[in-house]
Amino acid sequence: MRARSFAIAGAILGLYGLLELLRQTGIISAYWAQIMDLSLIITISAVGLSLIYGFTGQFSLGHAAFYGVGAYTAGFVSKTLGAGAPGFVLALVAGAVAAGLVALLIGLPILRLRSDYLGIATLGFGVIIRVLLDNSHKLSPTLGGAKGMMGVPQLASFVWIFWLAVGAIWLAANLIRSSYGRACISIREDEVAADLMGVNTTALKTLAFVVGGALAGLAGALYAHRYPFLHPSTFDYLKSLDVLLVVVLGGLGSLTGTVVTAIGWVFLLEWLRAVLPSEYMDLRGVVYALVLIVLMIARPQGLLGGSSAKGGKRRATA
Amino acid sequence: MVQFIEQVINGLQLGFVYALIALGYTMVYGIIRLINFAHGDVFMIGAFVGYFGFAVWGLPWPVAILVSMAVCAVVGMAIERLAYRPLRAKGAPNIATLITAIGVSLFIEYFTSLKFVFGPNYRVVARPFAVQVFHLGPVSISSVQILVITVVLVLVAGLQYIVYRTKVGKAMRAVSHDRDAARLMGIDVDRVISYTFAIGSALAAAAGVLFALAYPQISPFMGIMPGLKAFTAAVLGGIGSIPGALLGAVLMGQAETLTAAYITTDFRDAIAFGILILVLLLRPAGLLGKAGPEKV
Amino acid sequence: MPLLECRNISRYFGGLRAVGGLNLTLEPGELVGLIGPNGAGKTTVFNMITGIFPPTEGQVLLEGRDLSGLASFQVTQLGIARTFQNIRLYKEMSVLDNVRTAMHAGRGYGLFDALLRTRRFGAAERRLTEQAEALLERMKLTARRDEPAGSLPYGEQRRLEIARALATSPKLLLLDEPAAGMNPSEVGELLELVRSIQRDFGLTILLIEHQMSLVMNLCQRLVVLDFGEVIARGTPAEIQSDARVLEAYLGKGATA
Known part of the structure; x- marks a missing residue:
C-alpha cells in the first residue's frame, strides 16, 4: 500500500519534470503549453463537478458560475493587492473560498430539488451570476462589467497549475474513498434509503456542492492569473455545459474518467481548431455538437467506466 | 395609469409569445419527461422561415405563418426521430437524453449560423404591413399587438380542440398519463410522441413568426433566452399542464415587462430566473401542477 | 418503559386517510407482526415511525422520547432501522x-x-x-x-x-416483507436468521409479512390492520380464529 503510494508520487514527480523540461526547451511550444495549462485548469473544475454530479448525483447546469466567481474574486484581490507571490496565494484562496461560500448559500435552499428541477435551478443561478458579472462595474470599476476585466497579473505558472491540479485530484480521491464519499454515492444511488440509513443527506449534498464549487473557484482563480482577459461570456451556460459533458463522457462516478476526459476534451477542441482550414472555422461548433450527439447516442453511459449496470440504472422514464 | 395599462398590454404580447413556446415544452415534458432544449431553436427556425416567407418569397403573412408551422412540424418530428428515439429505444438514462437535447440545440444554432444557411448576423425584419395604432380612450394599442394576441388565442383554441376532442389528443393524454398502460391498450406510443413533437414545434414556429413581427430582429441564437424563459413559464405554471403553461407565460411576460419598465432593464434576466428559483423552492409542482408523495 | 410507543397516530394523503388513530406499544425484546390485506396501511406505519412521512396527528416515542420533528436520519441514529418492501439497495x-x-x-x-x-x-x-x-x-x-x-x-x-x-446499530428493527419472493426453503432459513439476530443483537423487531407460515411461527404477538385501523390484536393462535380478521382477508360471508 505504502510502496504503491510512493510509486505513484514518484511517477507524478517524473511527469512534472519531463513536462517542465519539454516546455523550458521549447519542444512544447508556448501555444501548446497554454492549451496544456487550460486542460489542467478545466480538470480541476471538472473534478469539482464530478464530486457534485458524478458521485453525489446532484445535477448541475451552472458549474461555470462558480468558476466565474472564483476568477473574478481572485482577479479583484490580485489587482487590488498588486503583483507578488503572497498576493497571488491570497487571491487563489479568496477565489476558492468565495466560490465555496456562494455554493453554500445557493446550495442550502436548492439542493432540496431533484434531477431536472435542480438542473434548471442551477441553470437559472448561472444566468443570474452572468448578469451580475455583466453589471459588475457598478460594484467596482476594477471588475469591468460587460467590457471585461484586464490587468490581472499573470502569475499562474506551470508549477502552480500542475501541482494544484494534482492536489485537487488527491483531495477529491481521498474524499471519495472515505465514509463521506460512500455516503455521497449512496445519495446518488437512492436518497431516501440513504436518509433512512442515518446519512444526513442535506449536509452531505451541501458538502459535495461546496467542495465542488470551491474547486471550480480555484480553477477560475488560476484561469484569471493565466489568461490576461476575463469576460463574463467565459463563464456562461455553454461553459457549464462543457464541464458537464466532460463529467458525463468520462463516466459518472469515475474520477479517472473525469480527469482523462477533461484533458482529452480540451486538446480535441484545440486540435479541431488546428486541423480545420480557417474558412471552415465556423464548422467547429457544428462538429462539436454532432460529436456530442453521436457520442451520447452511441454510449449513453459515458465513454470510460460505465458498466452496463450503470446504463440500466437511472433508467429513463423517457 | 395609462402608461401602466400600456405596459400590461406589452407584457401580454410578450407573455402570449412565450405561451406558444411553453406549450411545446410542457407537452413534450408531459409525455416523455424530457426538457427539450432544442425547442427554443425550433422557435428560431420558425422565425426565419416566416421571415423568408413574407419578406423574400412574397407570401401573404398568414400563409407565411402556416408554411413556417408546417416546416417546423417536420423539423420537430425529425429531431425526435433521429436524436431522441434511438436513446429511448436503448432505455438510456434521462440525463443522456437531456444532454443530447442540448447537443441538438447547439447543432441547430451553429449550423444555421453558417454563411450558406442563415448566417451569423442579426437581420432586421421588414414588416409586411404598415403598423397602425388604435386609440381606446387614452390607451394606444398597435395592430401588431392585436395580431399577436389574436393569433395566439386562435392557436390555443385549436390546440384545446386537438387535445380534448380528437383521437390523437386522447392518445396523447393517455400516453402522458401512463405510457406502459397506453401501449398495452394498443396505442402506437412512438407515433403519439412524434405527433406531440409536431404540434409543439408548429406552435413554436408560429411563436417565432409573431416574435419576428413584434420585435423585428432575428438571429440564429435568438431562441436561447425566449426558450429558457418559456420553459421557466411552463415550470411556473406546473409542467405537464397546458392551462398552467398559459398562466405561467402570461405571468412571466408581465414580470419581465413591468420590471423593465419600472425597476431595471440591466437585471431583467436575473429577475426572471430569480422568480423561477423561488417558484421551484416554494411550489415545486408549479401553480397549477399537482405533486404526489414519492412511494417508499 | 416501552421501547416504542405510537400514540394515536394518523396519516392523511391529501384528504385520504391511510392510517387512522393507531396505538402500538413494543416492549424491549418483543417480536411483533403487523399484518393485514394489501393497502391496509402497514408500510405507512413504518413510514410514520421512521419519519419519512411524519404522522399527521399523534406522536411516536422511542424510549419515551418524542420523535416529532426529527428527520429520518436522526430517527435512524437514535436506533430505528428498517428494510424495504421493494428492495432499495445501492x-x-x-x-x-x-x-x-x-x-x-x-x-x-x-x-x-x-x-x-x-x-x-x-x-x-x-x-x-x-x-x-x-x-x-x-x-x-x-x-x-x-x-x-x-x-x-x-x-x-x-x-x-x-x-x-x-x-446502523439499531435497537428497533422494522422488516418490511422480508420473505417476499422467497421460496419455502429460503423462508425457513430466514425464520432462523431473524430469530438468531434478534437474540444476538438484543433487538426488538416489528415485522410486516404476508407469508403466514413465517408470521405464525416467528411472532409473539400480532397486530392486524385493515383500512388503516387496527381490527385485532393478540397471539398468533388468537388471530387465526378471529372472525374479523378472516373477513378482512377473505371478504364478507367467508366466515359463515
Whole structure:
C-alpha cells in the first residue's frame, strides 16, 4: 500500500519534470503549453463537478458560475493587492473560498430539488451570476462589467497549475474513498434509503456542492492569473455545459474518467481548431455538437467506466 | 395609469409569445419527461422561415405563418426521430437524453449560423404591413399587438380542440398519463410522441413568426433566452399542464415587462430566473401542477 | 418503559386517510407482526415511525422520547432501522460498501482526517471494515463482498438489506416483507436468521409479512390492520380464529 503510494508520487514527480523540461526547451511550444495549462485548469473544475454530479448525483447546469466567481474574486484581490507571490496565494484562496461560500448559500435552499428541477435551478443561478458579472462595474470599476476585466497579473505558472491540479485530484480521491464519499454515492444511488440509513443527506449534498464549487473557484482563480482577459461570456451556460459533458463522457462516478476526459476534451477542441482550414472555422461548433450527439447516442453511459449496470440504472422514464 | 395599462398590454404580447413556446415544452415534458432544449431553436427556425416567407418569397403573412408551422412540424418530428428515439429505444438514462437535447440545440444554432444557411448576423425584419395604432380612450394599442394576441388565442383554441376532442389528443393524454398502460391498450406510443413533437414545434414556429413581427430582429441564437424563459413559464405554471403553461407565460411576460419598465432593464434576466428559483423552492409542482408523495 | 410507543397516530394523503388513530406499544425484546390485506396501511406505519412521512396527528416515542420533528436520519441514529418492501439497495456499490455506508454516523473521524488520510482515519476505516465484514459473515454474504449489490440474487439482496440495517446499530428493527419472493426453503432459513439476530443483537423487531407460515411461527404477538385501523390484536393462535380478521382477508360471508 505504502510502496504503491510512493510509486505513484514518484511517477507524478517524473511527469512534472519531463513536462517542465519539454516546455523550458521549447519542444512544447508556448501555444501548446497554454492549451496544456487550460486542460489542467478545466480538470480541476471538472473534478469539482464530478464530486457534485458524478458521485453525489446532484445535477448541475451552472458549474461555470462558480468558476466565474472564483476568477473574478481572485482577479479583484490580485489587482487590488498588486503583483507578488503572497498576493497571488491570497487571491487563489479568496477565489476558492468565495466560490465555496456562494455554493453554500445557493446550495442550502436548492439542493432540496431533484434531477431536472435542480438542473434548471442551477441553470437559472448561472444566468443570474452572468448578469451580475455583466453589471459588475457598478460594484467596482476594477471588475469591468460587460467590457471585461484586464490587468490581472499573470502569475499562474506551470508549477502552480500542475501541482494544484494534482492536489485537487488527491483531495477529491481521498474524499471519495472515505465514509463521506460512500455516503455521497449512496445519495446518488437512492436518497431516501440513504436518509433512512442515518446519512444526513442535506449536509452531505451541501458538502459535495461546496467542495465542488470551491474547486471550480480555484480553477477560475488560476484561469484569471493565466489568461490576461476575463469576460463574463467565459463563464456562461455553454461553459457549464462543457464541464458537464466532460463529467458525463468520462463516466459518472469515475474520477479517472473525469480527469482523462477533461484533458482529452480540451486538446480535441484545440486540435479541431488546428486541423480545420480557417474558412471552415465556423464548422467547429457544428462538429462539436454532432460529436456530442453521436457520442451520447452511441454510449449513453459515458465513454470510460460505465458498466452496463450503470446504463440500466437511472433508467429513463423517457 | 395609462402608461401602466400600456405596459400590461406589452407584457401580454410578450407573455402570449412565450405561451406558444411553453406549450411545446410542457407537452413534450408531459409525455416523455424530457426538457427539450432544442425547442427554443425550433422557435428560431420558425422565425426565419416566416421571415423568408413574407419578406423574400412574397407570401401573404398568414400563409407565411402556416408554411413556417408546417416546416417546423417536420423539423420537430425529425429531431425526435433521429436524436431522441434511438436513446429511448436503448432505455438510456434521462440525463443522456437531456444532454443530447442540448447537443441538438447547439447543432441547430451553429449550423444555421453558417454563411450558406442563415448566417451569423442579426437581420432586421421588414414588416409586411404598415403598423397602425388604435386609440381606446387614452390607451394606444398597435395592430401588431392585436395580431399577436389574436393569433395566439386562435392557436390555443385549436390546440384545446386537438387535445380534448380528437383521437390523437386522447392518445396523447393517455400516453402522458401512463405510457406502459397506453401501449398495452394498443396505442402506437412512438407515433403519439412524434405527433406531440409536431404540434409543439408548429406552435413554436408560429411563436417565432409573431416574435419576428413584434420585435423585428432575428438571429440564429435568438431562441436561447425566449426558450429558457418559456420553459421557466411552463415550470411556473406546473409542467405537464397546458392551462398552467398559459398562466405561467402570461405571468412571466408581465414580470419581465413591468420590471423593465419600472425597476431595471440591466437585471431583467436575473429577475426572471430569480422568480423561477423561488417558484421551484416554494411550489415545486408549479401553480397549477399537482405533486404526489414519492412511494417508499 | 416501552421501547416504542405510537400514540394515536394518523396519516392523511391529501384528504385520504391511510392510517387512522393507531396505538402500538413494543416492549424491549418483543417480536411483533403487523399484518393485514394489501393497502391496509402497514408500510405507512413504518413510514410514520421512521419519519419519512411524519404522522399527521399523534406522536411516536422511542424510549419515551418524542420523535416529532426529527428527520429520518436522526430517527435512524437514535436506533430505528428498517428494510424495504421493494428492495432499495445501492445497486452499483459493492456489498461491503452498502454495509459500511450505513455506519457513516458512527465513522469516528472527521472531514479533515478523510481529506488528509490521518492515522485516525486509517484506524477507524479498519474498524468499520472489520465490523462490516463480520455482518456479512453473519448473513452468509462474505463471498459476495466485492460484487455490486445489484448483481446479487433476490434472496441475497434481502439478506443484504438486513445486514445494512443492522450496521446502523439499531435497537428497533422494522422488516418490511422480508420473505417476499422467497421460496419455502429460503423462508425457513430466514425464520432462523431473524430469530438468531434478534437474540444476538438484543433487538426488538416489528415485522410486516404476508407469508403466514413465517408470521405464525416467528411472532409473539400480532397486530392486524385493515383500512388503516387496527381490527385485532393478540397471539398468533388468537388471530387465526378471529372472525374479523378472516373477513378482512377473505371478504364478507367467508366466515359463515
